[in-house]
Amino acid sequence: MGRDGRGTGELTYRPARPDELGACVGIWRVSINDYIVPLGQHEIPTDSNQVTRLFTHLQSTDAERFVVATTPDAAGERVVAFTAAVERERLWYLSMLFVLPELQGLGVGRELLARVLPTDGGMARSTATDSAQPISNALYATYGIVPRMPLLNLVGLPERPDAFGSLPSGITPVGFDRIAGGPAGTSMPGGGGHDGLIRLIEGLDREIVGLAHPQDHRFLRTEGRHGWLYCGPDGSPLAYGYAGESGRLGPIASRDPDLLVPILGHLTSAVIPRGASAIWVGGE
DSSP states (O other), rough: OOTTTTTOOOOOEOOOOOOGHHHHHHHHHHHHHHHGGTTTTTOOOOOOHHHHHHHHHHHHHOOGGEEEEEETTTTEEEHHHHEEEEEEETTEEEEEEEGGGTTTSSHHHHHHHHHHHHHHHTTTEEEETTOOHHHHHHHTTTTTTOSSSSSSEEEEEEEGGGGGGGOOOOEEEEEEEHHHOOOOOTTSSOSSHHHHHHHHHHHHHHHHSSSSSHHHHHHHHTTTTEEEEEOOTSEHHHHHHHEEETBBBBEEEEEEEHHHHHHHHHHHSOOOOOSEEEEEEEEE
16 A cells, blocks of 8 residues: 555556647646655645656656556546666666656656666666655665765855855856857867867866767857867867756866866856855766
């Protein structure tokens, strides 16, 4: 039985349809509020446009890994749980796994996860999870997905922007729009135009991150995030970073770790957020 004594009934598992993404957003919100409100945190805002766009992106790139669980109802089917995972070359990442509170503890989440796990044993499995969810973390651990690094969500406005320091002499930020809007074959390594920009970012990602994910960079640009390449004295790209008016900072990737803080300083000043700035920072 679930937490309210209900059983799962007749559950069907299948890839989500585009018209079901709204129901998935509702499950996401209800499920998160179910565990954060008792911890004294505020409810998730009701404006779901940004999450809906994210879900649309996940389904557009990995439709077979965006799976829902449904039960019969008077209208036909009701979505009661869902999961979404993506594969980027040798990396598998669990983006979402949510079950309505009344059906938790019945194995629905485990079944959904089993249906989207990679079949390639050489694929790295990963996710970002909340330490306040020990049951979910235990489930992930049974598949070898265990905590390795804390992630800190930093939110606010810098009171001492000079503390970031300036970009070193010879390091020049070049806006993505300038590169994408320029003609192919310009002096930028990889050429100009949209395709040239993608090649530049892919090169940095392969060197720094170990894999390329151009589809996610395209999504970030449609979300209104402004991007910059940080180029050395010879014009070669050394790093990239994003900032948006929503306050979201990142992702940021740099060949030189010493550039990360000055890049963050540039991003916080280059785009003025409507409210506070926010960034996820990996700890040790």
